[in-house]
Amino acid sequence: xxxxxxxxxxxxxxxxxxxxxxxxxxxxxxxxxxxxxxxxxxxxxxxxxxxxxxxxxxxxxxxxxxxxxxxxxxxxxxxxxxxxxxxxxxxxxxxxxxxxxxxxxxxxxxxxxxxxxxxxxxxxxxxxxxxxxxxxxxxxxxxxxxxxxxxxxxxxxxxxxxxxxxxxxxxxxxxxxxxxxxxxxxxxxxxxxxxxxxxxxxxxxxxxxxxxxxxxxxxxxxxxxxxxxxxxxxxxxxxxxxxxxxxxxxxxxxxxxxxxxxxxxxxxxxxxxxxxxxxxxxxxxxxxxxxxxxxxxxxxxxxxxxxxxxxxxxxxxxxxxxxxxxxxxxxxxxxxxxxxxxxxxxxxxxxxxxxxxxxxxxxxxxxxxxxxxxxxxxxxxxxxxxxxxxxxxxxxxxxxxxxxxxxxxxxxxxxxxxxxxxxxxxxxxxxxxxxxxxxxxxxxxxxxxxxxxxxxxxxxxxxxxxxxxxxxx
Amino acid sequence: xxxxxxxxxxxxxxxxxxxxxxxxxxxxxxxxxxxxxxxxxxxxxxxxxxxxxxxxxxxxxxxxxxxxxxxxxxxxxxxxxxxxxxxxxxxxxxxxxxxxxxxxxxxxxxxxxxxxxxxxxxxxxxxxxxxxxxxxxxxxxxxxxxxxxxxxxxxxxxxxxxxxxxxxxxxxxxxxxxxxxxxxxxxxxxxxxxxxxxxxxxxxxxxxxxxxxxxxxxxxxxxxxxxxxxxxxxxxxxxxxxxxxxxxxxxxxxxxxxxxxxxxxxxxxxxxxxxxxxxxxxxxxxxxxxxxxxxxxxxxxxxxxxxxxxxxxxxxxxxxxxxxxxxxxxxxxxxxxxxxxxxxxxxxxxxxxxxxxxxxxxxxxxxxxxxxxxxxxxxxxxxxxxxxxxxxxxxxxxxxxxxxxxxxxxxxxxxxxxxxxxxxxxxxxxxxxxxxx
Numbered sequence: 001x002x003x004x005x006x007x008x009x010x011x012x013x014x015x016x017x018x019x020x021x022x023x024x025x026x027x028x029x030x031x032x033x034x035x036x037x038x039x040x041x042x043x044x045x046x047x048x049x050x051x052x053x054x055x056x057x058x059x060x061x062x063x064x065x066x067x068x069x070x071x072x073x074x075x076x077x078x079x080x081x082x083x084x085x086x087x088x089x090x091x092x093x094x095x096x097x098x099x100x101x102x103x104x105x106x107x108x109x110x111x112x113x114x115x116x117x118x119x120x121x122x123x124x125x126x127x128x129x130x131x132x133x134x135x136x137x138x139x140x141x142x143x144x145x146x147x148x149x150x151x152x153x154x155x156x157x158x159x160x161x162x163x164x165x166x167x168x169x170x171x172x173x174x175x176x177x178x179x180x181x182x183x184x185x186x187x188x189x190x191x192x193x194x195x196x197x198x199x200x201x202x203x204x205x206x207x208x209x210x211x212x213x214x215x216x217x218x219x220x221x222x223x224x225x226x227x228x229x230x231x232x233x234x235x236x237x238x239x240x241x242x243x244x245x246x247x248x249x250x251x252x253x254x255x256x257x258x259x260x261x262x263x264x265x266x267x268x269x270x271x272x273x274x275x276x277x278x279x280x281x282x283x284x285x286x287x288x289x290x291x292x293x294x295x296x297x298x299x300x301x302x303x304x305x306x307x308x309x310x311x312x313x314x315x316x317x318x319x320x321x322x323x324x325x326x327x328x329x330x331x332x333x334x335x336x337x338x339x340x341x342x343x344x345x346x347x348x349x350x351x352x353x354x355x356x357x358x359x360x361x362x363x364x365x366x367x368x369x370x371x372x373x374x375x376x377x378x379x380x381x382x383x384x385x386x387x388x389x390x391x392x393x394x395x396x397x398x399x400x401x402x403x404x405x406x407x408x409x410x411x412x413x414x415x416x417x418x419x420x421x422x423x424x425x426x427x428x429x430x431x432x433x434x435x436x437x438x439x440x441x442x443x444x445x446x447x448x449x450x451x452x453x454x455x456x457x458x459x460x461x462x463x464x465x466x467x468x469x470x471x472x473x
Numbered sequence: 474x475x476x477x478x479x480x481x482x483x484x485x486x487x488x489x490x491x492x493x494x495x496x497x498x499x500x501x502x503x504x505x506x507x508x509x510x511x512x513x514x515x516x517x518x519x520x521x522x523x524x525x526x527x528x529x530x531x532x533x534x535x536x537x538x539x540x541x542x543x544x545x546x547x548x549x550x551x552x553x554x555x556x557x558x559x560x561x562x563x564x565x566x567x568x569x570x571x572x573x574x575x576x577x578x579x580x581x582x583x584x585x586x587x588x589x590x591x592x593x594x595x596x597x598x599x600x601x602x603x604x605x606x607x608x609x610x611x612x613x614x615x616x617x618x619x620x621x622x623x624x625x626x627x628x629x630x631x632x633x634x635x636x637x638x639x640x641x642x643x644x645x646x647x648x649x650x651x652x653x654x655x656x657x658x659x660x661x662x663x664x665x666x667x668x669x670x671x672x673x674x675x676x677x678x679x680x681x682x683x684x685x686x687x688x689x690x691x692x693x694x695x696x697x698x699x700x701x702x703x704x705x706x707x708x709x710x711x712x713x714x715x716x717x718x719x720x721x722x723x724x725x726x727x728x729x730x731x732x733x734x735x736x737x738x739x740x741x742x743x744x745x746x747x748x749x750x751x752x753x754x755x756x757x758x759x760x761x762x763x764x765x766x767x768x769x770x771x772x773x774x775x776x777x778x779x780x781x782x783x784x785x786x787x788x789x790x791x792x793x794x795x796x797x798x799x800x801x802x803x804x805x806x807x808x809x810x811x812x813x814x815x816x817x818x819x820x821x822x823x824x825x826x827x828x829x830x831x832x833x834x835x836x837x838x839x840x841x842x843x844x845x846x847x848x849x850x851x852x853x854x855x856x857x858x859x860x861x862x863x864x865x866x867x868x869x870x871x872x873x874x875x876x877x878x879x880x881x882x883x884x885x886x887x888x889x890x891x892x893x894x895x896x897x898x899x900x901x902x903x904x905x906x907x908x909x910x
Contacts, residue, residue: 018891037820055579061569063564089533089535092538248508314547331475333512337513467765
């Protein structure tokens, strides 16, 4: 592996030079200054370049190859988005400039919000939340504000299906709610009878991902929405899987009151190794009075007396929103629909080629992703979903999401996205089948995989038991 | 129209045949009653040339100032070429969270180095892999200090209003109760603090330098806070920490802040970089992603996402935060910036701001902009204004200068960085004289 930047440090070596001081020295009044310089790396520009070039070789993005990481929608990130996001007129403006001097930004954000409204069937969007989980928290605070404003104060619970992302219950907890888990039915949808049993006047909302984390569209959504609304609760839409349904069906038309989207998934903004993302929140009319401070609609800052307040500084991850808007302009009405169609076609194709070799957790046509269970394989060969994933690394493809959703044992969640070709998928399918055979013929080989990566499997337990979170300078 | 799709019609037909389905039936699991029966009401897609023209036109509607004298949470700094070149490497840009450690050592190591930089600047034992921005870092820090019998948080009113507002939102449904402490003459005084400290106090939060640019008496405030058994959270701009005593050395238990100044453009407010760092005592309460060092099966040094037992995907509703990402690319950008500048360069950037701010303040004083707070400040300061602050803004705007932020009708919060030379500051003064004399 690479040296750390600190291990490349040579005393008194310098990178960037700055102009000479042109103003008199300032001696601060009391003991506020450092006794000694921080012990940061002392390197030249060339050192920095070689260091990060080396690190980049030990990273893998969508641009390097297939990345079917389920639920993360690792679609291709168009280069045009990077060009528009680096325009000076977007980069060099201060967030507190007078609105009359940032008309382009105000217009862009308003148009993006309006486009998202049309795509999802909602009435208003805030672009302030910076990630999906941030959007969830914002959405739940909106729901809380709505019930409180109506003096409906008994509602202290949020219902979450057992297939949900872990962020759903965690965000609800942050918003002060206690959680009721509802089980899935044998088809992977919400168990409607179980839902009925827990619905009452203490329920603030049901959080749902549809298509859900099994890649299935819940056909009972209308009934579910009616039941929740009848009980006085609201419906929250986790937009992680919106890439399956653009132009086909809209959360707003399914009955959802609040949605969050992940622009870094559906709208092609790069994931950046974990961020920055953007998690805008859309609402129906009855929730608009509570939208966060810092929300821009129709080229104006929304002024809500009943606002939940701001959920971060300024107006969100602006440059991420610039990229998403670029993408929407590029694809347009038809292009967005075609993207979803191809995402669903690709997923169904992969499933059709793997279903005889592996157990599909919930068979039947899927949407944009599907989940395999490798429990059988593990029982027969001792090879786990993790072992198969580690085997995939040697083929230079990114493994699917593993061990999620929690209700599927030895889960592998596969989401090809629309920006992959049949050849790429065929190759991946072949590798997966080869690895399955290897599990029977040479399990030890897989247990020790990967072989071609810069390091072998890591000791997670050591890392957690004796946390080393920084270099000892 | 751009599409980024690859499969040809022939491939599409082959795939449909393999599945045994017709294209129109792909969405059959959606009840037809719910389906959208019209096209999405958006314009048709555009070609790359058309999109670029449209976006450039929007960008040009925004005014880019050649001199920027405004900070207040978003600062204009020089960003060396090497920073943008390296941080736009596609392997970093188009990767996701490094779940597969063997495949993602580059990302993991870059985050570990970022955490190390933050720890060195703040003096802390551990940092997380970053959060959305400084305001959310501050809000997440509140959750770390709550104890069964201590739920009260004291916050100096000299912390940025954006930060305080975010904290109010984050804690609106939690057990924490927030009390805002009034400052006098720009800083928090011990007598005000002492009056509010009790056995219910979980923590005091101050900013240093604070929103008004003033330096708080951190050591003193720390002593009283700790005597009352409470924790101290310091919100600090990491760039100033190349010059100032670290929060830890001043007694802080948690350091948080906005690291946008480390190589990120102002970008109308985001993406930015919230950092969080703390002592060993509180390390297991740090929220968000954390990268740790470990070994691989052959005993080689390796990096991995760690302390995951705290996180939402394991603990679900018992997790205290739903954070499941970080601002990885922004953290990488900041690390490249810190490496390119080095300890000397960083200190010089900070010192340029310090010296020039003080020079500018003295020149302003001569033409009737009086320093509002007579306490030490760093590179930001508040003055009164002989004419309406908004009139100053309009006047300077004519000369392509963004004035300080108007924080009251006749008060301006100025910020000076290494991007504005003494000669330019003299120029600004000459323009101001046109309206003050």
